[in-house]
Amino acid sequence: MQTQTVKIVVTGPFNAGKTELIRSISEINVVDTERKVTGDEEKIKGSTTVAMDFGRITVDNDLVLFLFGTPGQKRFDFMWEILSEGMLGFIVMVDSTRPETFREARTILETFKAYAPTPYIIVANKQDCQDAWSIEDIRAALRLDQNIKLLPCIARKKSSVKTVLLELLYAILEDMDAAKE
């Protein structure tokens, strides 16, 4: 029997922690395409994803979940629509310690919402950092309604990433229920 594949996309601004999140949960070494960053962004992070990150979780004998991470730098946004094709849902990651990226996160969210009517959640990464914004402050800054799932996360912790993925999957089921009503 042919193996079925499903896909979740992880997106967000530069250095939000997308690669880290996929790396924490993927059963294979993440196929990443990180390259050295040039310019101002070098001060924040030495390398960045230029095409996509690719992680894999084997569900059972005939089902595989792929996790795709989008490139964070805006000049690679032409990849976004390609990566979003056929996704089950998407995760928008936000760096809780860098409010200057919140506006870009909002733009990315609106762009992905326009690509596909799929469920999504917002993830506030780096919540263990001292200067992280609180969830409610991030919600207000991103102008998110209370009914939109916004979760705290520490992308390098597997348990935290599991919670994030499960919440997205529950959101997908809730979406199916809502469509039925």
Added chain:
Amino acid sequence: MALKGNLSDFSFVQLLNLINLAKKTGALTIESGNWNVKLFFRNGKLSSAFLGRESVPIVRIMARARLLSGSQAASLAEKYKNLGDKEAGISLMNSGHLTQGQIFSGIEFYLKEIVRTLFTWHEGAFDFWISELPPKEVIQVDLGLESLILEGSRQIRELEDLTSEIPSLDMSLRFTERSSVDFHQLNLNGAEWRVVSFINPNSTMRQIAAAARLNEIEIRRIVYNLLQAGLVEIVRPAEPILFKGAHISPLVDTPEQRSIIHRVINRIKSL
């Protein structure tokens, strides 16, 4: 040799800048969809313009600039229908309707209006023919391009900002739960009222803009203000819309799909 290209590669502001710096004389034609605009330049200054294939009668231009009332323009257009613009202009002065200064400022107002519209065009074939002049009967002015270029550059920056806030006009708007305010108590201008009156989840922002006769930057500006005030939020349109490239189907609720999701959930729990 003609200067040819597309606004998607070389913006209208860049074109104006080039014409201004090189003090070019000639005609710039821009075609986008069913629209055709022809601008005439004299030594790097805008002298006249055609919307479509022909010039708009001077009386109509004066009415657009609110120098003549609608009824005045209608009766004068009929009276001067066989006159060229220069003759009609002289008649307007002789009859005491307008002064020469008012006619020139009316034409400049009209030219600026066309240029502002062109700032919102991001695609369209252009063609600049050196030394092509307007027909002799057309009244020409010498409208400097510097302030228009500055205005256009500002508008581009504003559009970039607004586009990052509102990336797609193919999305809809709905009133937020917080927006239970009485809209009549709000100080909205005419264009904002028109937009508010068209808001519903079935209409995309692009459709609202068309209905409210607003260009891309105007609709984005108004929606941005409404978003900032927390009165509306962006939602997917009730009717599915087609996007460029591959269309992505929403997840269909079938027992098989549910089973897939449950299997993925169980697997992730077990990790």
